[in-house]
Amino acid sequence: MDDEIRQKLNELSDLQLGQDVIRLRKQEEIDQVITPEIKVKLAEIDAKYLSQTSDLQAKIVDLDKWIRDEVLKLGTSIKGSRLHAVWTKARVSWDTHALDGYAAGHPEIAQFRKEGAPTVSIRPVVEQKTKV
Numbered sequence: 780m781d782d783e784i785r786q787k788l789n790e791l792s793d794l795q796l797g798q799d800v801i802r803l804r805k806q807e808e809i810d811q812v813i814t815p816e817i818k819v820k821l822a823e824i825d826a827k828y829l830s831q832t833s834d835l836q837a838k839i840v841d842l843d844k845w846i847r848d849e850v851l852k853l854g855t856s857i858k859g860s861r862l863h864a865v866w867t868k869a870r871v872s873w874d875t876h877a878l879d880g881y882a883a884g885h886p887e888i889a890q891f892r893k894e895g896a897p898t899v900s901i902r903p904v905v906e907q908k909t910k911v
Contacts, residue, residue, distance in 0.1 A: 846864050850866050
């Protein structure tokens with residue numbers, strides 16, 4: 780079964796690489812159609828709006844932080860006309876390793892243990908550098 784999963788992971792990776800190749804080929808064709816004059820105009824348009832978008836982004840970040848801080852202080856959710864700042868109670872966590880050790884000597888607490896379903900995330904393989 781491990782080999783089949785490895786094979787499917789490699790197949791998934793190949794499909795994702797295929798998407799990247801298509802995206803790159805498309806961009807190459809677009810770049811061939813766009814003349815140097817159009818590229819200059821596009822750069823001018825980008826520059827024209829860069830400061831506006833940068834200023835706007837800074838205001839968004841500041842306002843977002845202020846709203847979060849205030850809602851945290853208030854301890855309740857606040858709904859605007861288009862956005863909702865949802866306050867969520869702090870999560871409680873326990874030292875599972877220590878409690879498992881404690882449960883070995885006190886099995887009566889095992890009834891309070893709940894275990895959720897496992898999950899799977901697919902991530903790129905990170906090559907480790909070898910020390911020389």
